[in-house]
Amino acid sequence: MAKKITKFICGNCGTSHTKWVGQCENCHEWNTLVQEDIENIPKGLGHAQGTQIEFVGLKGKMDVAPRVISNINEFDRVCGGGVVLGSAILVGGDPGIGKSTLLLQLVSQVSTKARCIYISGEESIDQVRIRANRLGLFEEEISLASATNVRDIISTLEKANDVGLVVIDSIQTMYVDTLDSAPGTISQVRTSAQELIRVAKKNNFTLLLVGHVTKEGAIAGPRVLEHIVDTVLYFEGDLSHQFRILRAIKNRFGPTDEIGVFEMTHSGLTEVENPSALFLGQRRGETSGAAVFAGIEGSRTILVEIEALVVPSSFGTPRRAVVGWDTGRLSVILAVLEARCGLQFGNHDVYLNVAGGLRISEPAADLAVAAALISALKDEPITSETVIFGEIGLSGEVRPVGQMDLRFKEAQKLGFTNAYFPGHHQNQKQKINKSIKTKEIRHIGDLICLFSITSTKRDKGLGIA
Numbered sequence: 486m487a488k489k490i491t492k493f494i495c496g497n498c499g500t501s502h503t504k505w506v507g508q509c510e511n512c513h514e515w516n517t518l519v520q521e522d523i524e525n526i527p528k529g530l531g532h533a534q535g536t537q538i539e540f541v542g543l544k545g546k547m548d549v550a551p552r553v554i555s556n557i558n559e560f561d562r563v564c565g566g567g568v569v570l571g572s573a574i575l576v577g578g579d580p581g582i583g584k585s586t587l588l589l590q591l592v593s594q595v596s597t598k599a600r601c602i603y604i605s606g607e608e609s610i611d612q613v614r615i616r617a618n619r620l621g622l623f624e625e626e627i628s629l630a631s632a633t634n635v636r637d638i639i640s641t642l643e644k645a646n647d648v649g650l651v652v653i654d655s656i657q658t659m660y661v662d663t664l665d666s667a668p669g670t671i672s673q674v675r676t677s678a679q680e681l682i683r684v685a686k687k688n689n690f691t692l693l694l695v696g697h698v699t700k701e702g703a704i705a706g707p708r709v710l711e712h713i714v715d716t717v718l719y720f721e722g723d724l725s726h727q728f729r730i731l732r733a734i735k736n737r738f739g740p741t742d743e744i745g746v747f748e749m750t751h752s753g754l755t756e757v758e759n760p761s762a763l764f765l766g767q768r769r770g771e772t773s774g775a776a777v778f779a780g781i782e783g784s785r786t787i788l789v790e791i792e793a794l795v796v797p798s799s800f801g802t803p804r805r806a807v808v809g810w811d812t813g814r815l816s817v818i819l820a821v822l823e824a825r826c827g828l829q830f831g832n833h834d835v836y837l838n839v840a841g842g843l844r845i846s847e848p849a850a851d852l853a854v855a856a857a858l859i860s861a862l863k864d865e866p867i868t869s870e871t872v873i874f875g876e877i878g879l880s881g882e883v884r885p886v887g888q889m890d891l892r893f894k895e896a897q898k899l900g901f902t903n904a905y906f907p908g909h910h911q912n913q914k915q916k917i918n919k920s921i922k923t924k925e926i927r928h929i930g931d932l933i934c935l936f937s938i939t940s941t942k943r944d945k946g947l948g949i950a
């Protein structure tokens with residue numbers, strides 16, 4: 486009989502350790518090691534010979550992976566034009582964000598084209614039915630089950646050869662009965678996922694695994710799950726906002742920069758075809774500290790408002806709080822504004838917020854953030870018909886960014902008449918829409934010149950050099 490050995494596996498990177506330590510030796514995260522009892526498998530291959538592998542050239546016949554279009558456009562686009570048959574997709578997200586709702590809506594759409602199975606390990610059949618009723622989906626032909634034993638699930642799936650799509654909600658509730666550890670532990674999650682993916686590939690159906698995200702932000706179970714699936718989607722959003730964003734983190738069959746925007750309503754998730762209009766919908770005229778950024782997410786332009794608040798600090802160390810942007814990047818922009826333009830943020834608390842719960846990662850947002858910060862510090866609004874974009878370098882120069890024509894086009898569509906932009910690349914003349922008045926900002930100093938020299942905060946002596 487195989488001997489049991491105890492190992493300590495890092496919940497963050499999956500590295501196994503022979504004894505418990507406070508910090509993982511591989512990823513240096515603290516307190517991520519969990520104890521797991523693993524059967525000792527004999528090392529090495531022994532003397533038995535394997536069969537020969539046949540090698541082929543790069544040129545040759547290829548099969549294009551067939552896809553199932555779900556008719557939920559936002560979902561299909563994020564997947565790269567529908568879900569690929571036989572692929573394994575992990576849908577991660579915080580508890581309560583709407584993963585089960587999204588997948589139930591998805592299977593109901595796909596059920597008209599292929600047989601769909603929805604296996605819930607978290608909710609009873611009644612609970613799923615109540616949700617389906619709420620979503621108005623009770624007429625759909627979906628095979629529903631409440632189960633958690635992977636052996637039962639696999640035996641059932643292996644026999645059913647007409648299946649197109651299977652949802653497992655969630656992978657943390659599944660267990661393999663040959664392992665001693667409890668459901669949700671790393672070895673259970675990993676083995677359950679591997680077994681389910683094996684059947685999905687063999688029987689050529691799409692497998693959607695729901696995975697909860699841990700406090701640290703990684704899909705529990707841990708990153709190892711991300712390696713064994715074909716696509717990793719994150720469903721994110723702020724629980725206090727109704728917007729939800731579906732983002733591809735990894736995609737073997739499509740792009741990873743696309744996002745899908747949904748709105749959680751009382752009767753389920755609805756697609757948001759024009760996110761800019763929605764993100765800008767709540768703007769309240771001209772207020773200081775607000776700047777509209779024209780960003781690119783995948784193939785779409787999204788206009789979003791960036792809000793900054795700059796107030797004198799009452800503590801020795803001023804506070805910097807950021808929602809929807811990178812804290813480190815904010816420090817860089819503040820440092821550039823201080824060093825290159827003499828603006829003083831050192832004795833001010835700075836709060837930065839991207840409206841609507843969107844998370845921006847594009848460097849092109851730098852100029853809009855800087856404009857919001859200057860506007861907040863000077864207490865002087867930017868005209869509300871202005872969009873801003875550009876990347877800021879450490880010397881204060883503003884660098885051109887990609888797809889500027891798309892950004893102008895979207896801004897014009899939404900009624901914006903002005904744009905602050907970095908100008909063109911030297912060897913690249915792009916056509917600019919004539920209906921938008923553009924102002925080239927080559928250096929961060931050009932931006933500051935757009936604000937009037939006398940301003941209320943300056944008069945009050947609040948830190949403008």
Ligand code: TYD
Pocket residue numbers: 578579580581582583584585586587616619620749750751752753754
């Ligand atoms: P759910 O899909 O259960 O989240 P997850 O599976 O990610 O844990 O969604 C739960 C939340 O969504 C819950 O707080 C209620 C809300 N909700 C709506 O607002 N409208 C709806 O139509 C449904 C079904 C849920």
Ligand code: MG
Pocket residue numbers: 584585586607654
């Ligand atoms: Mg759920």
